[in-house]
Ligand SMILES: Nc1ncnc2c1ncn2[C@@H]1O[C@H](COP(=O)(O)OP(=O)(O)O)[C@@H](O)[C@H]1O
């Protein structure tokens with residue numbers, strides 16, 4: 001049983017790494033997009049495990065994008081380093097915001113994170129000298145000279161790093177802390193859990209991931225603008241993916257991202273405007289009809305069958 | 311020697327005075343019974359001691375340290391353990407993992423050590439089938455798990471809020487025995503209980519709260535004959 | 549929930565009045581346009597506060613529902629040529645039906661499940677805005693009526709007079725809501741449900757029905773509000789978003805479940821934004837005022853919680 005699992009891992013990883021060797025340019029692009037959305041979905045889920053609903057994924061994504069482009073342009077930082085800086089900037093913003101609002105949490109946190117996206121759109125628009133205002137900024141050259149395979153591998157590395165982070169969160173004491181906080185904060189406090197510390201940590205780590213994904217996105221398309229970089233799409237799609245696949249697990253977001261990501265490509269072509277409505281619908285339907293998502297529902301069935309037979 | 315000393319504690323909820331000038335001393339290794347009619351403020355007192363609420367005024371001295379302002383998780387680590395009247399087991403974890411949470415964070419144990427300690431404690435309390443989903447536990451098992459969870463934080467003082475409620479006589483007897491066993495390990499215990507029989511059998515000393523005030527304190531026999539206590543309880547039955 | 553203004557609200561109210569008095573001399577047009585804008589916020593935030601108080605759901609899609617009401621009025625106006633003010637009348641029952649359908653299909657299944665319901669209303673907001681995008685495209689739509697541009701001049705300042713309709717509407721909704729919740733059986737029942745649903749059920753109140761009626765009524769008022777909004781603003785699918793965000797922020801600033809506070813904070817926000825807008829070249833920053841305010845409030849409140 002155990003060995004089977006490792007064989008599956010190895011097969012999936014080798015297929016993923018070798019993908020650019022047998023796929024065309026378009027599929028590589030699609031896969032790159034799906035991998036970055038996967039990282040966003042999973043990072044969102046990690047914080048949800050502590051009962052905190054962040055609606056600010058696109059804010060950290062955008063902060064990462066802008067920091068990457070601006071440091072690259074103004075300080076001539078190398079593309080890879082600029083992406084790291086993008087992640088750090090997102091982390092610093094999360095730290096500051098978290099210090100202010102993670103003591104009240106709950107709805108306050110959800111509202112503040114949602115507002116964050118709009119706030120940064122306003123800031124970026126108004127700091128015209130620095131950010132290029134409503135028009136945004138262009139980078140003269142795409143990362144890796146625009147080689148789709150290299151960009152794909154970079155994104156794959158980030159997605160895998162996110163999966164590993166998620167598994168570390170699931171397998172260590174952090175898991176016990178976050179799930180206890182989600183269950184009942186008062187009981188969690190009384191068991192010695194420093195709620196603020198754990199949530200702040202999770203918030204900052206996930207923001208860094210989102211910032212890095214944003215940085216790669218900016219380097220890949222070589223430009224930033226308020227509407228594109230802070231687009232709510234980067235909040236809505238990951239949420240829909242995670243909710244469909246199943247929250248509170250690594251596999252859920254992976255499956256949700258895979259499924260919805262492929263669908264998203266077709267939708268974009270078939271429904272040039274308004275296709276986000278579908279993701280809104282997916283979110284609503286998943287919450288109403290399948291609150292545990294695909295993975296959670298299947299797992300529940302398996303457990304039921306097992307206990308029925310024993 | 312007192313492990314926990316409470317001086318002049320007052321806690322208000324809006325206009326309601328839930329605790330008013332409460333003084334209390336927990337002596338080392340005793341079992342103190344905390345009784346009083348519904349709404350007397352017993353749970354609130356536990357909440358203030360464990361740091362869920364901060365008091366409006368008064369002091370809490372634990373183990374020689376002033377913990378009046380300390381957050382709840384720090385008090386837990388210092389050695390104040392508790393159970394909840396309305397139990398909130400974590401459904402995402404199995405029995406053993408629920409207990410592990412106590413040792414992981416209450417005493418900063420690593421995963422392996424926490425697992426070993428949790429197993430020990432479960433065994434000590436006679437809690438078997440510890441890998442089970444907690445939705446399938448009996449009431450007694452859930453109560454034991456709550457106690458195990460509190461014990462796993464390695465407390466010096468254990469506060470138990472109505473753990474016998476909902477148990478039948480035999481089960482309650484079993485829990486009484488367990489509480490005694492825990493005390494014999496050197497712990498100081500404060501129990502909130504409604505059934506007088508249990509209080510009489512289990513406790514060394516009794517403190518009676520009514521409408522947020524301590525109206526009597528002493529041995530069970532003294533307290534149960536105190537006219538103020540009798541009238542407080544009669545008032546409830548009307 | 550209705551209770552008198554809390555002491556803190558009084559202090560804030562007094563602070564606002566002092567600020568308003570200063571503004572009246574220094575920048576009178578700020579006072580007027582801030583009041584007008586703030587009234588619009590109150591109009592949209594009040595129903596959000598009521599739904600929260602009674603159903604325990606923070607509706608993040610409220611601005612989008614107003615956008616829907618506005619598009620309904622717009623369609624009526626362009627199809628039939630009636631005056632937008634007349635379109636207010638059919639917009640009310642139309643949004644009521646939208647409310648019933650939304651409640652039946654979605655809200656009903658998540659009442660009192662805080663995380664899920666907030667996510668759900670977020671999903672609804674996305675769906676509504678994007679469906680409007682599908683139907684009406686992102687092109688801004690306007691209707692033109694002569695009275696909308698009416699203005700008055702007092703001394704050195706000139707200001708739009710039509711916008712006072714928002715102030716009047718806010719007053720009407722506020723008073724109407726207050727009378728409903730305190731003077732009618734249905735309103736008192738609703739308050740009872742909000743305070744203690746299980747107890748309300750025990751004394752024979754139909755809790756489910758109360759939830760549905762309150763939710764639908766709170767959406768229904770968005771019909772006429774949408775029509776009024778249309779008269780003075782261009783509408784497009786994303787026009788509701790900023791109002792949703794401000795509405796939930798105002799409810800949060802007031803302290804969840806504190807209705808009178810919504811009035812104070814809504815007007816306060818309107819004034820603050822108008823104040824920033826009055827500085828040439830700084831107007832763009834007005835949109836982040838609400839964020840600054842909510843951060844300050846949250847910070848203050850978490851500090852309070854520790855001290856308390
Ligand atoms: N969080 C709270 N907010 C408002 N009132 C509370 C709160 N907790 C307890 N109370 C009130 O304090 C009083 C004492 O309650 P409690 O300590 O639970 O009583 P007991 O446990 O003795 O039955 C009751 O009137 C209760 O309604």
Ligand SMILES: [Mg+2]
Nearest residue numbers: 352353354395
């Ligand atoms: Mg109690």
